[in-house]
Amino acid sequence: MNIPRLAITSGEPSGIGPDLIIQLADTLFPAELIVIADKKMMQQRSDQLGIPVSFSDYDASLPRAENNKGVIKIIDTPCTEPVSAGILNKENASYVLDTLTIATKGCLSGEFDAMVTPPLHKGIINESGVAFTGHTEFLAELTQAELPVMMLAADDLRVALATTHLPLKDVSAAITKESLTKVISILNHDLIHKFGIKNPHILICGLNPHAGEDGHLGMEEIDTIQPVIKSFKDQGMNLSGPLPADTLFTPKYLDTADAVLAMFHDQGLPVLKHVGFGHAINITLGLPIIRTSVDHGTALDLAGTGKASSGSMVAAINSAILLSNETLS
Numbered sequence: 001m002n003i004p005r006l007a008i009t010s011g012e013p014s015g016i017g018p019d020l021i022i023q024l025a026d027t028l029f030p031a032e033l034i035v036i037a038d039k040k041m042m043q044q045r046s047d048q049l050g051i052p053v054s055f056s057d058y059d060a061s062l063p064r065a066e067n068n069k070g071v072i073k074i075i076d077t078p079c080t081e082p083v084s085a086g087i088l089n090k091e092n093a094s095y096v097l098d099t100l101t102i103a104t105k106g107c108l109s110g111e112f113d114a115m116v117t118p119p120l121h122k123g124i125i126n127e128s129g130v131a132f133t134g135h136t137e138f139l140a141e142l143t144q145a146e147l148p149v150m151m152l153a154a155d156d157l158r159v160a161l162a163t164t165h166l167p168l169k170d171v172s173a174a175i176t177k178e179s180l181t182k183v184i185s186i187l188n189h190d191l192i193h194k195f196g197i198k199n200p201h202i203l204i205c206g207l208n209p210h211a212g213e214d215g216h217l218g219m220e221e222i223d224t225i226q227p228v229i230k231s232f233k234d235q236g237m238n239l240s241g242p243l244p245a246d247t248l249f250t251p252k253y254l255d256t257a258d259a260v261l262a263m264f265h266d267q268g269l270p271v272l273k274h275v276g277f278g279h280a281i282n283i284t285l286g287l288p289i290i291r292t293s294v295d296h297g298t299a300l301d302l303a304g305t306g307k308a309s310s311g312s313m314v315a316a317i318n319s320a321i322l323l324s325n326e327t328l329s
């Protein structure tokens with residue numbers, strides 16, 4: 001059997017990413033997990049948490065093998081400055097990006113089957129002078145993907161986004177017939193090919209209150225969203241919408257749906273995190289590689305305390321393993 005080999009980045013080194021990796025070092029997954037992180041920083045966090053771990057330097061020439069309990073296979077990638085749990089340092093932003101680049105290149109070359117990313121801090125990367133909006137957009141650029149689609153999933157609920165990390169004032173202009181067509185195509189394709197769902201039923205949110213109230217509360221539904229949905233439905237795709245987002249997330253609609261497409265970040269993700277925070281996953285669709293992530297951020301208040309829950313990290317690793325083996329369903 002081919003053991004999936006996953007690259008695990010540390011995320012923001014002063015956040016809870018290192019904690020989660022250390023807390024899970026005793027958990028055995030049916031995969032080989034290769035952590036891309038600063039070994040010294042990881043050792044310090046292990047000491048701070050009081051969770052003993054040992055490290056084994058990753059050797060690409062060795063055959064794949066599942067991890068041993070308590071042993072972290074690592075690609076030692078140095079931070080620029082020493083790390084204090086809970087305290088951001090912009091000097092270490094380039095380290096965070098380095099770990100992502102190593103993982104992505106390894107996925108593109110086939111050395112890794114997938115990458116799993118604990119949380120990074122978007123703000124501190126920007127403060128270091130690098131314009132950065134999120135893993136989703138960064139990985140799309142690195143892999144030259146035309147358009148990434150962010151999707152979070154918890155239990156039976158899957159919520160994808162038509163726009164990713166955008167200020168609210170820019171959302172309407174970003175939703176064009178072209179962009180929406182690409183997003184829906186990617187979502188439909190990946191639900192079929194990554195999740196094994198035949199002819200997925202996708203519910204599409206309106207952008208405006210009450211899906212625009214027939215044009216009295218906004219024209220985006222009439223001008224942009226409806227024509228795109230009609231064009232796909234004419235081709236046989238199973239779409240419903242645009243539906244008012246306030247009532248779409250109720251059992252009457254969700255019970256028939258395989259996924260919801262929200263128009264912007266805070267239209268869809270609060271609902272998903274309300275039902276699933278702590279065990280949901282974030283998956284980037286539309287990339288030539290497999291990438292999953294957690295549903296939470298850097299939680300600087302919890303770094304080094306041992307209080308961070310690893311539920312979402314476990315879910316992100318397990319889904320990356322399933323996706324590496326075939327599909328999630």
Ligand SMILES: NC(=O)c1ccc[n+]([C@@H]2O[C@H](COP(=O)([O-])OP(=O)(O)OC[C@H]3O[C@@H](n4cnc5c(N)ncnc54)[C@H](O)[C@@H]3O)[C@@H](O)[C@H]2O)c1
Binds near residue numbers: 296297
């Ligand atoms: N996948 C990612 O890289 C990712 C995801 C979300 C947010 N972020 C980034 O994280 C930073 C902080 O974001 P935020 O403060 O909005 O959200 P956050 O998720 O870091 O924190 C929100 C709240 O949830 C708690 N929390 C978070 N993770 C937890 C865990 N594993 N166990 C227990 N409690 C947990 C925190 O203590 C806090 O009270 C921002 O820079 C944001 O952009 C990154």
Ligand SMILES: N[C@H](C(=O)O)[C@H](O)COP(=O)(O)O
Binds near residue numbers: 133134135136
């Ligand atoms: N939008 C995500 C969330 O709220 O969970 C998070 O910011 C992570 O996004 P990236 O995977 O693009 O970093």
